Amino acid sequence: MSLFDIATRAVRMLPAESAHLFTIDALKTGLGRPSPQLDDPRLAVTLRRSGLKLPNPIGLAAGFDKNAEVCAQMLAFGFGFVECGTVTPRPQPGNPRPRLFRLSEDRAVINRMGFNNLGLGLFVRRLSAMDRRAGIVGANIGANKDSEDRIADYVAGVKAVWPYSAYITINISSPNTPGLRGLQDRGALEELLGRIGAAAREMEAVVKNRPLFLKVAPDLDDKAIADIADVALAQDWLSGLIVSNTTIARPDTLVSKHKGETGGLSGAPLMESSTRVLADFHAIVRDRLDLIGAGGIASADDVIAKLRAGAQAVQLYSALVFHGPMLVQRIKADLVARMDATGALNVAELARL
Numbered sequence: 001m002s003l004f005d006i007a008t009r010a011v012r013m014l015p016a017e018s019a020h021l022f023t024i025d026a027l028k029t030g031l032g033r034p035s036p037q038l039d040d041p042r043l044a045v046t047l048r049r050s051g052l053k054l055p056n057p058i059g060l061a062a063g064f065d066k067n068a069e070v071c072a073q074m075l076a077f078g079f080g081f082v083e084c085g086t087v088t089p090r091p092q093p094g095n096p097r098p099r100l101f102r103l104s105e106d107r108a109v110i111n112r113m114g115f116n117n118l119g120l121g122l123f124v125r126r127l128s129a130m131d132r133r134a135g136i137v138g139a140n141i142g143a144n145k146d147s148e149d150r151i152a153d154y155v156a157g158v159k160a161v162w163p164y165s166a167y168i169t170i171n172i173s174s175p176n177t178p179g180l181r182g183l184q185d186r187g188a189l190e191e192l193l194g195r196i197g198a199a200a201r202e203m204e205a206v207v208k209n210r211p212l213f214l215k216v217a218p219d220l221d222d223k224a225i226a227d228i229a230d231v232a233l234a235q236d237w238l239s240g241l242i243v244s245n246t247t248i249a250r251p252d253t254l255v256s257k258h259k260g261e262t263g264g265l266s267g268a269p270l271m272e273s274s275t276r277v278l279a280d281f282h283a284i285v286r287d288r289l290d291l292i293g294a295g296g297i298a299s300a301d302d303v304i305a306k307l308r309a310g311a312q313a314v315q316l317y318s319a320l321v322f323h324g325p326m327l328v329q330r331i332k333a334d335l336v337a338r339m340d341a342t343g344a345l346n347v348a349e350l351a352r353l
Contacts, residue, residue: 008324016100016109016321020064027070036076040336042346045080047290047312050211050239052167054136054313056080057347058303058328061294061315062140062169062215066117068126075135078328083315084123085140086171089156091119092144095176102321103256103267107298109318111246112263114176115142120160127164139165140215145177151192155199162203162210170196173217173245175264181217186227193235200237211239211290216281218244218274218295225277229284240290242315243278246270247295267318271296275309282310298323300334307351 011019027033043056059081060074068084075082094116101110117123123139130137141157143150154170161168172183172192183192193214200212216228232238246264254269274295282291290313293306298319306314319327335347344350 008320008322012102012104012321015098016102017097020100024065024069027073030073033073033076034078037078039078039080039332040339042339042344043080043332043335045313045347047211047240048287049290050167051209052081052136052211052239052290054080056332057307057313058331059083059138059292059313059315061317062086062171063111063113064317064320068123068130068137068139071127071130071137072134074325075137077325078332079135080313081136081138081166083138083140083169084127085117085169086115086142086174087117087120087123087139087157087161088115088142088144089120089147089153089160090144091122092116092146099263101258101261101263103254103258103265104322105256106254106259106267106269107319107322108254108256108265108267108269109321110258110261110263110265112176112261114145115174120157124160124164127161130164136166138167138169138213140169140171142171142174143177143180150180150183151195154192155195158196158199158212159203163207165210167211167213167239169213169215169242171215171245173215175217175219175246175248184216184220184224184228186231189228189231193231193238197235197237212237213240213242213290213292214238215242215245216277218247218270218277219249220277222280225280226284229281229289233285233288238289240292241281241285242292242294243281243311244270244274244295247273249273266295267321268296268298271298271302271305275305278306278311279309298327300331300338303331303335303347304351307347312348 095114143153293311
């Protein structure tokens with residue numbers, strides 16, 4: 001057992017949000033930061049539509065580093081890319097505490113954080129000061145809870161982070177901002193993407209080739225999936241979809257005392273449903289959009305399942321709560337061992353076996 005694993009167990013003795021804040025502070029001091037290591041070249045992935053080149057397909061999902069404080073530190077743990085945020089134009093405290101719950105027996109988390117963050121100004125200053133050689137850092141943008149024009153918030157977010165992020169994610173799928181998921185409805189989504197598209201074309205004059213992704217919920221029926229895919233495919237500037245965010249569903253398998261808490265459920269119970277929705281999107285968009293799979297990933301088997309469902313890369317977060325930050329290294333080592341055993345030349349080929 002590594003020192004990181006021991007530290008993970010110790011930190012879990014704290015209340016969930018306190019543990020998270022302690023982890024961020026510890027990382028900022030450089031405590032326990034590993035030495036970056038080069039990935040096996042067979043792990044490298046280039047996303048087909050966006051052209052984004054990743055040293056490995058395992059990313060850190062948004063929510064861990066909301067204020068762009070420890071991007072480089074998390075890249076050093078071996079992630080192929082790190083997504084910071086969600087950030088809103090103005091700072092906001094989020095929902096009242098407690099708002100983050102471990103469901104340890106279920107290897108799951110429920111959160112109702114509510115886009116708590118320090119705002120775009122500080123976020124952009126930190127991104128702009130970061131050494132670009134550290135790795136690929138994306139920005140996840142959202143809208144303020146009390147905004148009179150939420151689409152304007154997204155436009156402002158795109159313009160602010162555009163020069164400093166490797167890619168941008170438009171988060172319209174958090175269940176913890178009332179009404180936000182309504183932006184996934186066809187008419188609202190057409191207006192949102194129309195206005196963001198205009199901003200993207202304007203920003204192309206500043207920095208070219210900035211991939212943009214739309215992050216969607218797992219709680220979508222067939223019609224919603226078809227509508228979102230159709231609207232997304234109509235945007236020539238949109239690179240792809242991240243499937244998916246947390247779920248408002250509560251599987252019957254949950255046993256933790258916190259299973260009834262309001263908020264978005266993530267972790268192991270989300271793996272099956274999020275992978276199914278991912279496959280449904282892939283059946284429609286095929287290779288016309290990049291797909292990044294998120295939800296429930298905690299092993300090489302989970303990564304392969306997402307790739308088989310149509311993802312080119314994946315993101316995880318909740319599994320770190322239970323398995324620690326060295327999880328990503330263990331997953332990569334397992335993928336490399338499987339390529340050694342099968343003769344697969346890359347992870348996409350491994351997934352096809």
